[in-house]
Amino acid sequence: MPQPERRYVITFGCPDRTGIVARISSFLAEHGGWIIEAAYHTDPTTNWFFTRQEVRADSLPFGVAELRERFGRIARELGANANWRVTDTGERRRVVLLVSKEGHCLYDLLGRVASHELDVDVSAVIGNHSDLAGITRAHGIPFHHVPFPANDPEGRQAAFAQLRQLVDVHRPHAVVLARFMQILPTELCADWAGRALNIHHSFLPSFVGARPYHQAHGRGVKLVGATCHYVTAELDQGPIIEQDVIRVDHTDSIPDMVRKGRDIEKVVLARGLRWHLEDRVLVHGNQTVIF
Template sequence: MPPESKIRPEYVLTLTCPNRPGIVAAVATTIFERGGNIREAQQYDDAESRRFFARITLDHPEDALDLPALRADLEGVASRFGMDWTLRDRAVRRKVIVLVSKFDHCLADILYRWRLGELPMDLVGIVSNHPRETYQHLDFADVPFHHLPVSKATKLEQEGEVWRVIRESGAELVILARYMQILSDGLAAKLSGRCINIHHSFLPGFKGARPYHQAHARGVKLIGATAHFVTADLDEGPIIEQDVERISHNDTPDDLVRQGRDIERRVLSRALLWWLEDRVLPNGSRTVVFRD
């Protein structure tokens, strides 16, 4: 039998800068001159913000990519075009921590997909304001669990502990998997660009608490869920992904909640996967998402 082919390391380059001619040519030439091979390229020119966005995956045909040299060359290109960029080895798993409250359906879905290998990440912690016994039916294996109860009187101290756990875990991304606590402006600022929330409604409608009951009271025919980056403005962060389900006048608020749980799970998992694959690029109050 022929020997198994070796899987070459693959890298993902993301970039954004003011739009002008020559960006693609400069980046592609730089990769070529270092022997790199572009495997996939996606780009977007936002006419409104006049910014250019791109996601490029690359490797080296002989697995001989001089990564430090390529980084140095790209730094020169970035300086010329005023570019924000990252270059990451796709084999390096990102560290993620999950914050959750009593409702655990999103957490259960993340754990399931993570164990299947659908979410290529290192799950470095679970933080909850409810005790471990709340999740007796879930297998956390060796993932550290942190019970950090909170009340109005202890919110600042509790958030200090949450921030300590995040820092000590080395988490690059924080997932609010139905974490039913509003983050303070200070913590939201510390987590800017690396904290994703699942809101159980189709934003910008029905913000805040009990959105399915709000939707039922208005007689809507579609319900949805929204995954977005967290900012200091409640439920106003840049949207990453949304989905909807059709409902009817026969559906009660409890029916909407039940159907909403399914939407929330899939919307959050998609947003998380796209972030892990470097497909989500900030664009002011919006995002650019390079889907498959």
């Protein structure tokens, strides 16, 4: 596939008022900025303005550092506080994947990376079991096994410390819990806020917690789903990035629901991760704007 040209991506949010678009677009136009893609949204409930702009890097007379500095002044002027970012698609995205025994999301993501559909570096895969070491290494990616002992708070604390170290060394743009079966401690949730993505195997807020397909079967629902969301300290309550569902019926046993649901988990996680890495997800409170 041909590489798309290098772009700078601006994401921005502030209280709405007249003239914001004019201010931002005039700034870009002044410097010859060629906008590849632009999206705007105003949330009427909170009166909050959001935008995302993709600008061709070679259309501007300066680099990303100076763009960041200059745009930062406008952001301050408009009252955006910390709600803005300028990123550079020329910087390759780094991802760390956390897994357990179930491999479907891992196989799917590795396949997308290998076929250049998802053009990122998987810096490492870390598993609390070693079942998925083989396929990971077959893709030329380091695999680390970090066991999480049950009923051993100290041992678990040490494991999380090791996990954090193995992750943080890569300064990843995304930490993906690709059916990782451990609940992150509050502290890690905070440190990785806005970068840790989970795939939950239900259509949240239905069936929070363990064994959602069993819960779904018990309730007799006619669709099962999956949810990709940012990880927060409260289990399965973080801002939702993407969801989808698939139809089931009375002929579907729990293993059938698990199997059908996996196809949804895979695409929902892949979409959510792509949008996150392309800076398309703006979080506001517990909601997301997806540009």
